[in-house]
Amino acid sequence: MAELLQHLLNGLVLGGTYALLGIGLTLIFGLMNVVNFAHGEFYTLGAYVSFAALALAGIDFFAALVVAIVAGAALGWICEVLLLRPLRSESIDTTMLVMIGVWIAMQNAELLGWGGVAKSIPHPFPTAPLVLGPVAIAPLRLFVLVLAAALIAAAWLLTQKTKLGRAMRATFQDRDTAALMGVGIGRIHAATFAFGSGLAAAAGALLGPIFLVYPSMGDLASLKAFSVVILGGLGNLPGATLGGLLLGIAEELGAGYISSGYRDAVGFVIIILVLLLRPSGLFARQERIA
Amino acid sequence: MTRADGWLLAAGALTLPLWLQSPYHLHVAIMAGIFGVLAMSLNLLLGYTGQLSLGHAAFFGIGAYTSALLTLKLDWSFWPALAVAVALAALAGFFIGRLALKLRGAYFVLVTISFAGVISLVSINWIELTNGPLGLPGVPAPALGPWSFRTKTAYYYLVLAACGLSYLVCRRLVMSRIGRALVALRENEPLAESVGVDVTHYLVLAAVVSAAMAGLGGSLYAHYTRFVSPEVFLFTYTVTMVIMVVAGGKGTLAGPVVGATLFTVLPEALRAAASWQWQMLAYGVLLVLLVFFLPRGIVPWLARVMAGSQAPAEPDSPTIRR
Amino acid sequence: MLAVRDLAVRFGGVTALESVSFEVRPGSITSVIGPNGAGKTTAFNAITGYLRPTGGLVTYDGAPLTGLRPSAIARRGIVRTFQKTSVFPALSVEDNVLIGLHLRGTAGFFAVLAGGRRLTAEERALSSQARAVIDFVGLGHRRREAASALAYGEQRLVELAVALAAKPRVLLLDEPGAGMTGSEKAVVSGLIRRVREQGLTVLLVEHDMRMVMGISDTVIVLNGGRVIAEGSPAAIQAHPEVIRAYLGASAGST
Numbered sequence: 001m002a003e004l005l006q007h008l009l010n011g012l013v014l015g016g017t018y019a020l021l022g023i024g025l026t027l028i029f030g031l032m033n034v035v036n037f038a039h040g041e042f043y044t045l046g047a048y049v050s051f052a053a054l055a056l057a058g059i060d061f062f063a064a065l066v067v068a069i070v071a072g073a074a075l076g077w078i079c080e081v082l083l084l085r086p087l088r089s090e091s092i093d094t095t096m097l098v099m100i101g102v103w104i105a106m107q108n109a110e111l112l113g114w115g116g117v118a119k120s121i122p123h124p125f126p127t128a129p130l131v132l133g134p135v136a137i138a139p140l141r142l143f144v145l146v147l148a149a150a151l152i153a154a155a156w157l158l159t160q161k162t163k164l165g166r167a168m169r170a171t172f173q174d175r176d177t178a179a180l181m182g183v184g185i186g187r188i189h190a191a192t193f194a195f196g197s198g199l200a201a202a203a204g205a206l207l208g209p210i211f212l213v214y215p216s217m218g219d220l221a222s223l224k225a226f227s228v229v230i231l232g233g234l235g236n237l238p239g240a241t242l243g244g245l246l247l248g249i250a251e252e253l254g255a256g257y258i259s260s261g262y263r264d265a266v267g268f269v270i271i272i273l274v275l276l277l278r279p280s281g282l283f284a285r286q287e288r289i290a
Numbered sequence: 291m292t293r294a295d296g297w298l299l300a301a302g303a304l305t306l307p308l309w310l311q312s313p314y315h316l317h318v319a320i321m322a323g324i325f326g327v328l329a330m331s332l333n334l335l336l337g338y339t340g341q342l343s344l345g346h347a348a349f350f351g352i353g354a355y356t357s358a359l360l361t362l363k364l365d366w367s368f369w370p371a372l373a374v375a376v377a378l379a380a381l382a383g384f385f386i387g388r389l390a391l392k393l394r395g396a397y398f399v400l401v402t403i404s405f406a407g408v409i410s411l412v413s414i415n416w417i418e419l420t421n422g423p424l425g426l427p428g429v430p431a432p433a434l435g436p437w438s439f440r441t442k443t444a445y446y447y448l449v450l451a452a453c454g455l456s457y458l459v460c461r462r463l464v465m466s467r468i469g470r471a472l473v474a475l476r477e478n479e480p481l482a483e484s485v486g487v488d489v490t491h492y493l494v495l496a497a498v499v500s501a502a503m504a505g506l507g508g509s510l511y512a513h514y515t516r517f518v519s520p521e522v523f524l525f526t527y528t529v530t531m532v533i534m535v536v537a538g539g540k541g542t543l544a545g546p547v548v549g550a551t552l553f554t555v556l557p558e559a560l561r562a563a564a565s566w567q568w569q570m571l572a573y574g575v576l577l578v579l580l581v582f583f584l585p586r587g588i589v590p591w592l593a594r595v596m597a598g599s600q601a602p603a604e605p606d607s608p609t610i611r612r
Numbered sequence: 613m614l615a616v617r618d619l620a621v622r623f624g625g626v627t628a629l630e631s632v633s634f635e636v637r638p639g640s641i642t643s644v645i646g647p648n649g650a651g652k653t654t655a656f657n658a659i660t661g662y663l664r665p666t667g668g669l670v671t672y673d674g675a676p677l678t679g680l681r682p683s684a685i686a687r688r689g690i691v692r693t694f695q696k697t698s699v700f701p702a703l704s705v706e707d708n709v710l711i712g713l714h715l716r717g718t719a720g721f722f723a724v725l726a727g728g729r730r731l732t733a734e735e736r737a738l739s740s741q742a743r744a745v746i747d748f749v750g751l752g753h754r755r756r757e758a759a760s761a762l763a764y765g766e767q768r769l770v771e772l773a774v775a776l777a778a779k780p781r782v783l784l785l786d787e788p789g790a791g792m793t794g795s796e797k798a799v800v801s802g803l804i805r806r807v808r809e810q811g812l813t814v815l816l817v818e819h820d821m822r823m824v825m826g827i828s829d830t831v832i833v834l835n836g837g838r839v840i841a842e843g844s845p846a847a848i849q850a851h852p853e854v855i856r857a858y859l860g861a862s863a864g865s866t
Contacts, residue, residue, distance in 0.1 A: 029396075035395075035396040035399065083578065086582070087581070087582075092395050092396060093340070093342060093395065094581055094585070096342070096395075096396065096399065097342075097532075097536060097577060097581050098577070098578050098581050098582075100344075100529070100532070100577060101573075101574045101575065101576070101577030101578035101581070102574065102578065103574065104529055104570060104571075104573055104574030104577065105571050105573075105574025105575050105578070106574070107570075107574075108567045108568075108570040108571035108574060109571055111567045111570075112567050112568065112571065219525070223403070223404075223407065226400055226403075230400065259415070261411070261414065261415040262411055262415060264407070264411060265407070265408055265411045267404075267407075268403075268404035268405075268407040268408045268411075269404070269408065271400050271401065271403075271404040272389065272401055272404050272405065272408075275390075275393055275397055275400065275401055276389060
């Protein structure tokens with residue numbers, strides 16, 4: 001029982017960051033109709049920027065986190081303006097190819113810049129785990145869980161309560177009508193892409209100290225983000241949050257009770273099963289046929 | 291391209307070992323041939339049905355592992371092992387085709403990626419069968435009666451034959467009512483359905499043929515390098531195939547062959563100048579540039595340039611036959 | 613005979629078709645009219661398998677069509693066109709029509725790989741049939757051009773040619789005259805009449821009342837997801853409920 005609770009808690013920590021990854025991707029996918037295969041690279045970027053700020057520039061751990069998020073958002077903005085904006089009227093396949101190109105270019109740029117050797121991000125938290133009844137959690141993991149929850153809440157507030165969020169939702173509902181209503185599609189897309197990329201960078205900077213940082217870490221992150229989006233349904237923010245938590249827990253349970261070698265297969269299997277059985281996502285209501 | 295050009299090209303390919311004295315150059319030619327088969331295989335799906343498979347390394351790997359395991363563990367000879375490798379890859383293609391029957395675009399991509407991911411994890415973790423990350427060394431070279439394909443020259447002809455066969459299969463398919471059905475799926479699926487094209491049937495057919503060809507490429511690769519490891523499932527292989535097809539010209543018969551030749555020879559030629567990472571970085575940038583500046587690929591662009599210089603009055607007439 | 617019985621389509625809580633029943637007499641030209649949102653296109657989609665109806669039955673010569681996929685319905689001789697221009701844009705007019713001739717071909721996978729004389733003969737036969745259809749709609753001079761390069765009116769003719777190539781017994785046309793000039797509409801009306809003379813049954817959705825009244829044998833009026841009137845053009849024009857529906861919904865739409 002204690003073991004199960006421990007797995008659930010670990011799954012929740014992982015799942016929180018998966019949710020961050022998924023929320024960014026689901027917004028980009030749902031709102032811009034762009035399949036962002038470079039999403040995981042922004043995750044990697046966040047981890048490396050945080051590492052660079054901490055280990056090389058000597059900045060404080062928390063400030064490094066902020067720097068990573070800003071860097072991810074800034075590069076996301078540039079990416080949208082330079083590469084996606086000119087292709088807005090093109091098909092989804094065209095932008096997908098471009099983002100695959102960005103993915104490969106970014107990953108190999110990181111490989112060239114940092115080398116293939118994994119780095120570890122130092123953090124100021126004590127290593128002794130906090131014991132809470134039957135379960136134990138490292139203070140760093142607790143911090144990651146709390147911060148992920150805060151960022152998810154911020155994302156929700158942004159889309160629900162701000163003017164930008166309303167414009168984003170209007171664009172998601174109907175791009176043409178939103179444009180007629182005076183919503184600047186260009187700015188909304190850039191903001192969405194920057195926002196999503198910033199969240200991915202945050203996830204990278206948060207998980208970086210727990211795991212190791214290496215150039216190809218984004219590949220799995222991308223796949224996990226896609227599993228989360230598919231679980232939660234396209235453009236569905238609460239769905240992505242729940243999907244992320246579910247994936248994290250499923251992975252922990254799979255690794256704990258089945259085989260750790262197949263931990264990463266959980267995401268793949270989820271993608272295949274959900275697309276086959278419920279293509280609109282687990283949490284979507286019956287979709288309109290048209 | 292006229293018939294004469296075609297014969298000239300065939301003659302060039304057949305006599306290539308006479309021109310290329312160095313075994314290294316022949317090695318590059320062999321790799322170009324194997325990638326030619328793979329690129330043609332991907333093009334059948336991406337170019338004609340319009341569905342991008344990012345799991346093609348899985349079919350390639352299934353072919354490579356099947357062939358290697360049958361010859362190593364059961365002492366089969368190369369030819370039946372090749373046949374089973376192709377058949378198993380085709381079966382996997384059928385499975386994916388059925389699975390992704392209703393999925394298009396991004397969803398199709400995701401299912402194919404996930405499939406390749408699962409297969410790759412199996413190859414790493416099923417150590418009793420695959421020897422895990424260490425891989426399977428000592429895959430035997432093929433032989434036909436008294437002849438062995440141990441030499442590079444012999445293997446070159448084997449690969450050339452596979453390339454020619456794949457090209458012929460693609461050409462026959464594309465220029466038939468089956469090819470038109472595939473293109474109809476790419477161009478306008480509801481309209482295709484409305485005139486009785488059973489779109490899903492043809493999508494599964496394309497997936498099976500495409501996977502079988504990728505399996506053929508995998509088997510040839512395994513018996514050439516004599517070694518198979520989980521690296522055959524590397525995403526790099528799939529990316530290379532995608533670049534070859536997009537650069538050469540998706541939905542054209544010659545495009546993948548041109549793309550495969552270019553992107554095997556070029557990296558080898560640049561090997562001294564740029565490391566593998568720089569090349570991969572360049573691939574990424576190139577893919578972006580291609581989409582922006584040469585979206586239809588080299589072959590259609592060349593065709594247009596040549597048509598423009600010869601008969602400027604001829605309007606651009608895109609047909610399925612190219 | 614194509615028969616529609618109590619056809620109903622609901623999207624979530626919205627009822628698009630409540631309960632629609634009508635029959636299309638073989639060899640006739642029947643038009644479905646009605647104000648915007650009356651459910652005309654929904655009915656077309658439900659008949660041709662693009663939409664699974666919530667209730668009701670569509671039969672052709674007594675055999676049910678409901679639940680079949682669009683391609684299977686086309687195989688039974690019921691072929692439709694689309695409201696928005698729908699061609700294979702990157703392909704030549706000839707290739708467009710050759711795809712329309714898909715069901716006329718018989719070569720399967722292995723026959724295609726094997727090649728041979730029979731395959732060549734079949735391809736040649738299909739080409740000449742394609743030419744005949746293209747000439748029928750009057751696009752002979754555009755045969756080699758990409759469909760996307762054609763003018764709007766010509767693209768709609770390509771669409772018609774693709775549908776005709778499938779050798780339908782019942783042809784469903786969704787607003788064949790939409791967006792066309794008067795003379796183009798006259799050409800389309802002429803083609804529809806000639807198609808009927810060849811023994812086809814035509815069911816069409818159309819907004820242009822002059823065209824509808826000019827070519828139809830029977831007119832069916834849909835409003836609010838149900839049939840409110842059915843009869844000859846003259847009877848429909850005098851029908852009080854039709855006049856009310858049109859004047860009440862959007863007076864200027866005719």
